[in-house]
Amino acid sequence: MTTPTTDTAGDAARPRPTRRPRMTPTARREARWAYVFLLPWIVGFLAFTAGPMVASLWLSFTEYDVINPPRFTGGDNYQRLAADPQVLRSLTNTIYYTLLHVPLTMVLSLGLAVLLRRVGRWQGFFRTVFYLPVMTPAVAVGVLFLLLLNTQNGLVNRALGLVGVDGPSWTTDPDWVLPGIVLMSLWSLGSSVIIYLAALQNVPRDLYEAAELDGAGGWARFRHVTLPMISGALFFTLIVNTIAGLQMFTEVYTMYFGNRQNAGSFNSDAASFYVIRLFQEAFQFLHMGFASAMAWALFLVIALITLVQVRLSRRFVYYEGDS
Template identity: 60%
Template sequence: MATVVDSTASEERARAVARRRRGRRDTRAALLFISPWIVGFLVFHAWPVLYSAYLSLTDYDVINDPNFVGLDNYRRLFEDEKIALALGNTFFYAAIQVPLYIVVSLGLAMLLNQAGRAAGFFRTAFYLPNMTPPVAVGVLLLLVFNGQNGLINEVLGFFGIDGPNWTTDQTWIKPAIILTSLWSVGSSVIILLAALRNVPQELYDAARVDGANAWQRTVRITIPMISGALFFVFIVNSIAAFQTFTEAYTAFFGSGNTTYSNDAALFYVIYLFQQAFEFLNMGYASAMAWVLFVIILIITLVQLKVSKRFVYLEGEQR
């Protein structure tokens, strides 16, 4: 009996050793296959991030060697009036653009959900503007929102409305940039459409039997059932809004035109870019970048915390 037990134990140990060896072999193979990504991540992402943290503690103009100055760059942020201006513009843009972007995306997705056989064509039509280079969108902003002969003011004039000077009036510059950002709602429309297609039709049928109208079905069924996709779109676009750069820079800074004040279009990342590549204050720009990182991190963590109360995940116990 003891011999049989010892033999069984030996076989179990041998199988365990074989499993560990097979596991290590599989792990090495997996690491080998993903090693190009690991190297690329370390060289092009992790190292620049860590090095920028060091640069934020230095006075560095790209030409000369970095000179360590401690927290002077961060203290300078509180004394720079343009930091407050750029942050104010950025927060204003994000507070208006993100909700408007989601409302438009959801409205188009709901219309597209009723398109039937034509849905494939409209999916492509809505997504195509996302393929437009951001620089071209910045030029489009100047053409469409031109105060004298732009398309928007031409349409308003048809209805007897005297349109504003969108690109020169400080009051209307940010609304023009916000409206231009809706050019690229296509990607969010596709995401929300996929979520809408997964809402069980039985829920709508039961709601109709109970006498719910279209608005009640939207509020009580559609939005809760796609809240996960809505939250994803909200998070992604919030982060993108705080990093808005190309369209505004192309339209109001890229040409070097200083005839009109462009303070209303001075977003945080634009000012960061100017400090880094126009004024060569790379250390100061690195400090600005880390402050932006912390701001986005805090906002994202708050959104994740709040989402636990509003986001419905199928199968999750409440």
């Protein structure tokens, strides 16, 4: 008769599962109160965000006009979305605007932040001056720039006339509508300026001193020290500005679609953005199913672009904790 043998050495080498420590009564009480305080947010998220998202996903596969019950149509809305010339034109305008808006905002904001870092004790005043336009309501910004870009009496064309330049028709010429909107978008670059200024102030001074001792000039220090050290802030503003550009709506709608008296004075396709077209399909034409499909298509495009940016950031973004 054989007796079973135990491999004590193997048992000793095998890692034992760690038992989760039991929560103390105080910790359980604090956890319950944490859930109590989180409950309003959870209910609000389910009722006003997650719920409408699921409902819009269902509606995107239906024909729904608010008056009649939804009628399931499968993928017809998405097929129409890929073939609708007005939607494609609005998407083209949105991408064109984003490709101009994002680099210009980042470059100008970084330049202003570098200059702002050198003004000394006046820095607080100029920080406030640059950030105040961000607090301006979007509708007010649209009305303001509708006046500033006026062909005859606008301040922009008057300023160009002082240097002998005949200003274009910013608000009526289809070739200049989008550049005028990009010019308007630079009004709110103050938030990026503040972010870059904070990042610049956190760059260690000893890195500049070491680079200067190695013979690096101003441009070399900026390229090899400043840009890598603030790459995290640059990456953050890249994502935020890209998402904001793809969702551009309020200012443009106020300028070109809010005043019905001037609605026929220019080709509205020149200022048609994707979200504006989505709004029109939903609330003017009552094509709620098609508008839901447009919303989900935009969501997927933004998610894909953000994913690509995050993947590419691993090569170019440096964080101080990285080895």
